[in-house]
Amino acid sequence: xxxxxxxxxxxxxxxxxxxxxxxxxxxxxxxxxxxxxxxxxxxxxxxxxxxxxxxxxxxxxxxxxxxxxxxxxxxxxxxxxxxxxxxxxxxxxxxxxxxxxxxxxxxxxxxxxxxxxxxxxxxxxxxxxxxxxxxxxxxxxxxxxxxxxxxxxxxxxxxxxxxxxxxxxxxxxxxxxxxxxxxxxxxxxxxxxxxxxxxxxxxxxxxxxxxxxxxxxxxxxxxxxxxxxxxxxxxxxxxxxxxxxxxxxxxxxxxxxxxxxxxxxxxxxxxxxxxxxxxxxxxxxxxxxxxxxxxxxxxxxxxxxxxxxxxxxxxxxxxxxxxxxxxxxxxxxxxxxxxxxxxxxxxxxxxxxxxxxxxxxxxxxxxxxxxxxxxxxxxxxxxxxxxxxxxxxxxxxxxxxxxxxxxxxxxxxxxxxxxxxxxxxxxxxxxxxxxxxxx
Ligand code: XLS
Ligand code: NI
Ligand code: NI
Numbered sequence: 001x002x003x004x005x006x007x008x009x010x011x012x013x014x015x016x017x018x019x020x021x022x023x024x025x026x027x028x029x030x031x032x033x034x035x036x037x038x039x040x041x042x043x044x045x046x047x048x049x050x051x052x053x054x055x056x057x058x059x060x061x062x063x064x065x066x067x068x069x070x071x072x073x074x075x076x077x078x079x080x081x082x083x084x085x086x087x088x089x090x091x092x093x094x095x096x097x098x099x100x101x102x103x104x105x106x107x108x109x110x111x112x113x114x115x116x117x118x119x120x121x122x123x124x125x126x127x128x129x130x131x132x133x134x135x136x137x138x139x140x141x142x143x144x145x146x147x148x149x150x151x152x153x154x155x156x157x158x159x160x161x162x163x164x165x166x167x168x169x170x171x172x173x174x175x176x177x178x179x180x181x182x183x184x185x186x187x188x189x190x191x192x193x194x195x196x197x198x199x200x201x202x203x204x205x206x207x208x209x210x211x212x213x214x215x216x217x218x219x220x221x222x223x224x225x226x227x228x229x230x231x232x233x234x235x236x237x238x239x240x241x242x243x244x245x246x247x248x249x250x251x252x253x254x255x256x257x258x259x260x261x262x263x264x265x266x267x268x269x270x271x272x273x274x275x276x277x278x279x280x281x282x283x284x285x286x287x288x289x290x291x292x293x294x295x296x297x298x299x300x301x302x303x304x305x306x307x308x309x310x311x312x313x314x315x316x317x318x319x320x321x322x323x324x325x326x327x328x329x330x331x332x333x334x335x336x337x338x339x340x341x342x343x344x345x346x347x348x349x350x351x352x353x354x355x356x357x358x359x360x361x362x363x364x365x366x367x368x369x370x371x372x373x374x375x376x377x378x379x380x381x382x383x384x385x386x387x388x389x390x391x392x393x394x395x396x397x398x399x400x401x402x403x404x405x406x407x408x409x410x411x412x413x414x415x416x417x418x419x420x421x422x423x424x425x426x427x428x429x430x431x432x433x434x435x436x437x438x439x
Pocket of ligand 2: 271273274310312342
């Protein structure tokens with residue numbers, strides 16, 4: 001396939017040059033074919049670009065107009081704009097060595113004024129993307145439907161109090177699943193930005209959540225019947241744009257999946273900045289998902305310590321991601337999931353090359369974190385210290401407790417016999433230093 005570099009002029013394929021490199025357009029840590037444990041970095045990390053931020057984000061914010069000129073969006077015809085955007089995305093992925101992409105239905109092409117017009121447009125651009133995938137080997141990490149931008153969704157999509165809106169949402173999800181199947185997507189995501197409420201005064205929460213469950217069952221059944229073999233993912237977020245979102249955090253979503261018998265088909269897509277909005281760490285959310293066997297995929301970004309909203313900055317915190325990679329590696333790594341850069345360059349980062357720097361930085365940060373986490377696991381002290389902390393449950397009465405062989409009265413008797421236990425240090429600072437040694 002010949003590469004034309006129409007949009008990202010002068011950007012050559014980004015190469016790994018090692019940590020001594022001064023070249024800002026090179027990787028210093030991300031070396032796709034380097035083995036880390038049993039897999040290569042590329043196989044571990046499965047990076048993806050996000051169509052909405054990277055090829056559709058114009059720099060608007062609630063106070064200001066677009067600051068960015070995206071040359072692939074200049075065509076008059078919406079379908080042509082869709083083709084051009086796909087060209088730009090594929091060119092970008094090739095330059096960065098990223099093999100996956102993620103999209104909403106109406107990132108691929110602008111929504112029409114009628115459902116059938118939108119469908120026609122979508123089919124055209126999907127056919128085009130499919131052709132580009134064949135030529136380049138690029139793949140879809142996940143597809144989704146945008147069920148939050150259109151005014152009809154102001155009261156929710158699957159959880160709207162108006163049945164006609166639910167039908168529209170279903171139509172979009174059907175089409176987005178079709179597109180994902182057609183493009184061989186590995187996952188299909190539900191992120192419910194409007195599935196929640198602004199005020200409980202006008203909301204029948206129980207009924208709305210039952211509607212959401214019914215909706216997910218229908219989508220799952222449709223997908224399975226029509227060739228979708230991948231994983232359905234729910235992406236928790238506590239708020240924004242709704243005051244309260246039903247998929248608040250990992251624990252809430254897991255309880256929901258259990259209650260409504262969806263555990264077999266759905267896993268979680270954990271996003272860094274959503275975790276922090278829920279007053280959790282990223283690693284906490286990953287661990288909660290992993291404990292339930294539901295760690296599916298990640299949306300990579302970061303928030304801002306000084307303010308509380310979803311700033312979606314590119315990741316640059318090696319320390320935080322090392323802890324995250326520890327959770328991922330101990331859980332056995334990704335299966336169908338990957339790392340989607342659901343992140344945007346700042347409003348005042350107005351050069352096209354800024355998007356390249358942003359992804360290089362994100363990929364290098366994850367690579368560094370992966371290397372550190374693997375080294376920590378190989379070293380073994382971290383794992384053995386944590387295990388040792390629970391040693392009193394490994395044998396004797398502690399083991400009997402774990403296996404359900406003791407009653408509360410038995411524990412009472414043991415307490416009397418043992419007397420006051422001596423204090424055992426949690427060794428947090430020691431462990432933090434241990435982590436630091438490998439970062
Ligand atoms: C918004 C979400 C969104 C989903 C896809 O906060 O992160 O971008 O990932 O709909
Ligand atoms: Ni987000
Ligand atoms: Ni996201």
